[in-house]
Amino acid sequence: MDNKEYKEYTAADFLNDPDFLLWCLDPDKREDLFWSEFPANHPETFAEFRKAIQTVGSVRLNNFTLEEGEKAELYDSIMSDYRALCSRRRLLRRRLFALAAAAVVAAGVVVPALLGVFRPPTETDASPARASEIRLISGRQSEHIASESASIECAPSGEVRINGRKIASAKPARMNRLVVPEGKRADITLSDGSRVWINSGSVFTFPAAFGEGERRVSIEGELYIDVTPDPERPFIVHNALFDTRVLGTSFDVNAYCDSNRPASVVLVHGAVEITTGDGEQVQLESNDMFSLKAGNYTVVKVDPSQYVSWKDGLFTFSSGTLERVIAQIAAYYRVEIVCDPDVRELCCSGKLVLFDDLSDTLDVLSDILPINCRIEQRPDGTRAVCVTARTN
Structure with missing residues (x-):
């Protein structure tokens, strides 16, 4: 962290910097000291630094009401996850980031017994x-x-x-x-x-x-x-x-x-x-x-915000389906994604951060939904993603 070259960092660079994101979402003493002193040590990037902080601060969990029984069930689930993950700091941090950046509520419904295939756009001479x-x-x-x-x-x-x-x-x-x-x-x-x-x-x-x-x-x-x-x-x-x-x-x-x-x-x-x-x-x-x-x-x-949030490195969804989320991910990364019918109609609301690496985005999606995402490398050099229901 101390050895990085921040002189030409833009807001987008900060938002793609794991150290910066961890400080925003789950800081420890060392990180807090470094980033608190950052504006004084790097005045040339202060405007972009502040813009990145504002962007992270604008991402909030969706507001919705739960019944008392649902609250108790959710609390028990969170505590169970916490006990299982407290000894695995790295995965816990990723989950904290996922919860802050993409609050997704899942509920399964009946779907057609067909696989949904989302194909990337056709290649042209612009390539x-x-x-x-x-x-x-x-x-x-x-x-x-x-x-x-x-x-x-x-x-x-x-x-x-x-x-x-x-x-x-x-x-x-x-x-x-x-x-x-x-x-x-x-x-x-x-x-x-x-x-x-x-x-x-x-x-x-x-x-x-x-x-x-x-x-x-x-x-x-x-x-x-x-x-x-x-x-x-x-x-x-x-x-x-x-x-x-x-x-x-x-x-x-x-x-x-x-x-x-x-x-x-x-x-x-x-x-x-x-x-x-x-x-x-x-x-x-x-x-x-x-x-x-x-x-x-x-x-x-x-609601235009659901269609233009990509410019800020996010996908925004409001009571959409996983099918729609997957379709947008497939288009963004230009990759074919095959979605199991058991999960296509999961309900998704919130914001999903678009990482530069497809696997990082899929990891976050897998953390907050009951799904597994597997990337397969094809003989012709292209990639395909299989999305299935989590079995464990």
């Missing part, structure tokens, strides 16, 4: 599935970013900085591609001040700097964007199925190349206009979700 590092591609230059997340800033002059480090300037009119592989995320501040978060397994195409006309970017995968208002220069997010046109607003676009899932737009606030490939125009208001599949679309009201 985020084949990449192991985040890549920024500009013309013939390709900048590989070894960190688990990347924060990129673009200036109107074409200057680009990655995690605070300046790289060679690009021509303002040149289109760049940001490739984000499975299990990683990136955020980018565009030349007009608009901020974009790019999800796992995505390719984001954007100009080094916007010109005087409309501002146009494209996405294959998922992004969340907070657009800087400019009535003279409308902002357009393009994907293979539709265009989303805005003047100034925040929304999420999910457009993976996967015929098994609908493409969607979730509008957090403001107003947008969607133009489908058939030329049909659809107006959205705050809290609207537009979904398009097989040429047909729907618009429904939703």
Whole structure:
């Protein structure tokens, strides 16, 4: 812990640092002394350090009421677990973290006697599935970013900085591609001040700097964007199925190349206009979700937080099923997951932290639900996950 290089740490780096998380959730004296003195010893990272603390502090257990008998049963269960785990400090800490980050309540119901198979999005020439590092591609230059997340800033002059480090300037009119592989995320501040978060397994195409006309970017995968208002220069997010046109607003676009899932737009606030490939125009208001599949679309009201929390490294669920949780994990890590019918309808509410390593996320899920998750390596080099009911 003392030997780590924290000089260039971002909030995302802190949230992926086991020492920092353990201090937030279950500190001992040594950790408390180190992190309490951290702001004074590392003033250059204080803003990101504070942001990470606020993020951890925002994660709370869901509120729900139990009958007295249920409370007694829950207490006995907790004490039984505590006695079994008190001699195993490491596992106890992981459970504490799991409880703080993902309060999941499980209840089994009757389900169809079929296995649920969730397949990763189809690979394309952009190949985020084949990449192991985040890549920024500009013309013939390709900048590989070894960190688990990347924060990129673009200036109107074409200057680009990655995690605070300046790289060679690009021509303002040149289109760049940001490739984000499975299990990683990136955020980018565009030349007009608009901020974009790019999800796992995505390719984001954007100009080094916007010109005087409309501002146009494209996405294959998922992004969340907070657009800087400019009535003279409308902002357009393009994907293979539709265009989303805005003047100034925040929304999420999910457009993976996967015929098994609908493409969607979730509008957090403001107003947008969607133009489908058939030329049909659809107006959205705050809290609207537009979904398009097989040429047909729907618009429904939703809680946007359940669809955009991934940008903060979390999945948020409210009375959802394990089937839905597994589907989102499969899409995020671009891995096939086979779910046993005995557990598909387990009810899940809370927040699940997305670790960089799939196995860590599955470990947390296994700790708080009566399931086993087994990762299998296939002969072709791909991975598959089997989720079954816990038998012991």
